[in-house]
Structure formats: structure tokens, C-alpha cells
Amino acid sequence: MERFAEQTVFIRDVETASQLMRRYYCTVKETMRAMAGYLPAMKMWPAKKMLARHIWFDAMHADLLRSRTLDLRYPRVDVDNQSDIYLIRFLRQLPTASSDEQFLVHVYLVIKPMLLVALKEYLAETDPLDDAPSHAYLKRIVTELDEQLQEAGQVIQQIPVDSAAIAKYRQEYEQLIGGCGGVHGPDRDNGFAVPAKRYELPMEGGRDASWEPAVMQVPPRDPQNVLEQRLWIAIDHANEVWASETAAALIWEYEDMPWNLYFNAARWTYDEMRHAMMGEQRLKELGFEMGVDVPMVPDHWRAFRERGVLSLLLLVHGLEQKGPLHKSKLKQELFKVNDITGAQDCDYDWADESNHISFGLAWIKAVVPDWDKERIMEKTQQIVTEWVGWIRHKHASGEHGYEKFMERIEAKTKSYADSEKRIQADPTHLAKQRGL
Numbered sequence: 001m002e003r004f005a006e007q008t009v010f011i012r013d014v015e016t017a018s019q020l021m022r023r024y025y026c027t028v029k030e031t032m033r034a035m036a037g038y039l040p041a042m043k044m045w046p047a048k049k050m051l052a053r054h055i056w057f058d059a060m061h062a063d064l065l066r067s068r069t070l071d072l073r074y075p076r077v078d079v080d081n082q083s084d085i086y087l088i089r090f091l092r093q094l095p096t097a098s099s100d101e102q103f104l105v106h107v108y109l110v111i112k113p114m115l116l117v118a119l120k121e122y123l124a125e126t127d128p129l130d131d132a133p134s135h136a137y138l139k140r141i142v143t144e145l146d147e148q149l150q151e152a153g154q155v156i157q158q159i160p161v162d163s164a165a166i167a168k169y170r171q172e173y174e175q176l177i178g179g180c181g182g183v184h185g186p187d188r189d190n191g192f193a194v195p196a197k198r199y200e201l202p203m204e205g206g207r208d209a210s211w212e213p214a215v216m217q218v219p220p221r222d223p224q225n226v227l228e229q230r231l232w233i234a235i236d237h238a239n240e241v242w243a244s245e246t247a248a249a250l251i252w253e254y255e256d257m258p259w260n261l262y263f264n265a266a267r268w269t270y271d272e273m274r275h276a277m278m279g280e281q282r283l284k285e286l287g288f289e290m291g292v293d294v295p296m297v298p299d300h301w302r303a304f305r306e307r308g309v310l311s312l313l314l315l316v317h318g319l320e321q322k323g324p325l326h327k328s329k330l331k332q333e334l335f336k337v338n339d340i341t342g343a344q345d346c347d348y349d350w351a352d353e354s355n356h357i358s359f360g361l362a363w364i365k366a367v368v369p370d371w372d373k374e375r376i377m378e379k380t381q382q383i384v385t386e387w388v389g390w391i392r393h394k395h396a397s398g399e400h401g402y403e404k405f406m407e408r409i410e411a412k413t414k415s416y417a418d419s420e421k422r423i424q425a426d427p428t429h430l431a432k433q434r435g436l
């Protein structure tokens with residue numbers, strides 16, 4: 001941006017606009033990737049749900065910024081390179097925050113507010129006719145960013161941390177981001193000693209501290225009445241948090257992937273969290289407390305994470321291949337027994353699952369490009385079989401840790417008179433395979 005001495009207007013040429021747009025894109029994309037990297041570690045349930053939704057929104061924002069950068073004659077080959085290297089390098093340290101609280105402060109009290117100010121400045125200074133597409137995109141982003149900050153403010157308010165600690169986290173981080181040139185740039189080294197080893201995803205997903213420790217989510221026996229059938233479905237749904245964590249893990253684990261893979265994985269992250277929230281809603285309606293009356297547990301990660309993120313990708317893809325059929329059957333069954341909200345959940349879930357199958361396949365092809373279709377099928381089926389074996393072993397050996405949950409479930413269902421029509425479909429998509 002230059003100001004000509006005799007003129008009262010600002011002149012911003014296309015080259016400057018495209019460079020700014022590229023830096024906004026990098027800021028949003030790398031913050032989104034770091035949020036995805038931290039999502040599995042996040043313990044606070046309200047913040048975890050919020051994070052998944054904002055990852056998706058941020059991916060949509062990054063997509064708009066990326067497309068506008070390319071509109072502005074930016075060389076296509078360069079838009080995803082690391083021109084803003086110091087800022088990118090520093091943002092990739094975001095998930096190393098020492099606590100959920102610190103992470104939330106860095107993202108929601110520093111980076112996003114700085115981004116909001118920068119985008120508003122851009123809007124105020126650019127020509128609304130010449131640069132109209134930027135106006136349209138940035139106005140949407142500003143509105144949604146503002147909503148994110150309001151939502152995050154409410155979540156952060158609930159954190160029992162002293163305001164002095166929050167102010168300290170905030171001040172230190174503002175200086176560090178400012179040291180990289182802030183959101184507008186130019187890019188520079190903030191002197192932060194970046195560790196040689198990059199942030200590593202946790203070995204299992206964090207669960208809310210108020211929830212009971214648990215071993216596994218699949219109940220050790222079949223449901224005995226309609227209420228239990230509905231409950232088993234709700235437990236299965238609520239525990240889809242692991243699938244959200246897996247999609248988020250892909251975004252973090254694999255660097256420099258084609259943008260479209262990240263974009264779809266961001267949606268996948270939020271979809272799976274929505275499915276978990278559908279389960280949460282149903283549990284509440286049925287009168288059960290999530291994580292207390294029923295387990296909330298990262299058991300898939302517990303079984304396979306040590307083999308790497310690819311194993312989790314293969315597992316989710318293997319399980320999802322049966323998802324649409326399972327959810328379509330459940331929709332019909334729930335509708336037949338007049339469970340309209342449950343049927344609607346399954347209807348939308350089924351639509352999501354169909355997309356996930358193509359997202360999963362694209363990711364597998366990108367991560368292991370030399371695998372052909374047969375190899376992919378073989379590997380995904382192999383890990384699903386192992387997963388079923390893991391469940392069966394825990395049930396048979398009595399190491400399922402379900403005793404306390406079963407006591408609470410049975411106490412709450414004791415007085416239930418089972419006069420309703422039973423659901424014919426399996427309560428979980430694994431029921432037939434586990435042979436229980």
C-alpha cells in the first residue's frame with residue numbers, strides 16, 4: 001500500500017493485494033492445521049466441540065483466501081509454498097501449548113483477534129469496486145470470525161484460571177506473533193527457538209476431566225429392551241469423537257499435502273464431532289449423563305495409535321464402508337418405532353458418511369500412493385478384523401471396565417416396562433461382526 005503525497009486516496013496494486021491475501025491464507029491455514037493438531041489432546045469437552053466446528057469454518061475461510069490469492073495473478077505454483085516461512089514456522093508451534101487454557105488463549109485471545117483487526121483494516125483500505133471479490137470474501141470471514149470470538153469468550157470465561165495467568169499468556173504471545181510481522185507482514189524472524197522435533201500427536205485422545213475413566217465403548221452384552229437399544233446407539237454415536245480426532249490428526253500429521261485434502265478433512269473433523277453431539281443429545285434425552293453413566297473413551301486410538309496415524313485412517317475408512325448401509329437401516333427402524341429425532345440424526349449422518357468414504361480413500365491414496373485398490377481393501381479389512389478381535393478379547397476376558405457403567409445403566413432402566421416395539425437393526429455397526 002502506498003500513499004501518494006498529493007492524493008487523499010490509498011492505492012493498492014494487485015501485487016500487494018495478492019501478497020497480503022496469501023499471508024492471510026497462510027495464517028488461517030496454519031492456525032487451522034495447528035488447531036487440528038491440538039484437537040486430539042484437548043480435554044475440555046465444550047472447547048473440543050467448538051474447536052472441531054471452527055476448524056471447518058477456518059478451512060472454508062482459508063479456501064476463500066486461497067482462491068482470491070490465485071485470482072490476483074499470484075503464480076499458481078507458489079500459493080502453497082512457504083513464502084511466509086517465519087510466521088508459518090512459529091504457528092506450527094501452537095499445539096505445543098502446555099495446557100488447554102494456554103492453547104485457547106493463544107488462538108482465541110491473540111491470533112484470531114489480530115486476524116480480525118487485519119482483515120478489517122484491509123477492507124477499510126481497499127477499493128470496493130476494483131477489489132470487490134475480496135470485499136465479499138472478507139466480509140463473510142470477518143462476520144464469522146467475530147462469532148467465533150464471542151463463542152470462545154464464553155468458553156474461556158468458564159475456565160477456572162486466574163486472570164493474571166491469562167493476561168501473561170496473552171501478552172507473551174502477542175509479542176511473539178508481532179515479532180514475525182503480525183498478520184500483515186512483512187515476514188521476519190521473531191527469534192523464537194524452534195525445537196528440532198515437531199509437535200507429536202498424543203497417544204490417545206483427551207477426555208473431559210469430569211468423566212469417569214473407561215476402557216471401551218461397546219457394552220459387554222446385547223441390549224435387553226428398547227430403551228437399552230436406543231442407549232447403545234447413543235453410546236456408539238457419542239463415542240465418534242475418535243473419528244473426529246482421526247480426521248484432525250491427518251490434517252496435522254501430513255505436511256504439504258494438496259489443499260483439497262485438508263479442506264475435506266476439516267469438514268470430516270466437524271461431521272464426526274456432530275455425530276458425537278447427536279449421541280450427546282440423545283443420551284441427555286434418555287436421562288443419561290455422558291462420561292458418567294456411560295463411557296466416553298478413545299478406545300480405537302488406545303488399540304492402534306502406536307502403529308501410527310495411517311492405522312487409524314485405515315480403521316476409520318474400513319468402518320465407514322459399512323456406515324451408510326448401517327445408518328440407512330437404523331433410520332428406517334427408528335422411524336418405525338416413532339423415534340423421529342433419532343431417525344433424522346441417522347438420515348443426516350448417512351449423508352455425511354457417504355462423503356467420508358471418498359475423503360478417506362483420497363487420503364489413503366495420498367499417504368501410500370503405491371497401494372492399489374486391492375491392497376487398500378485388504379489393509380482396511382484386516383484392521384477392522386483386528387478391532388473386532390480387540391473388542392471380543394476385552395469382553396471375554398472381563399477387562400472391559402463396564403461394571404460401574406452397567407450398574408448405573410441397569411439402575412436407570414430397572415423400572416422400564418418394555419412394551420414398545422423392538423428395533424430390528426443392530427445397535428452398532430459392529431454388532432454382527434463381533435459375533436456377540
Ligand SMILES: [Fe+2]
Pocket residue numbers: 240243271272275349353
Ligand atoms: Fe460418523
Ligand SMILES: [Fe+2]
Pocket residue numbers: 243272320323352353356
Ligand atoms: Fe464418518
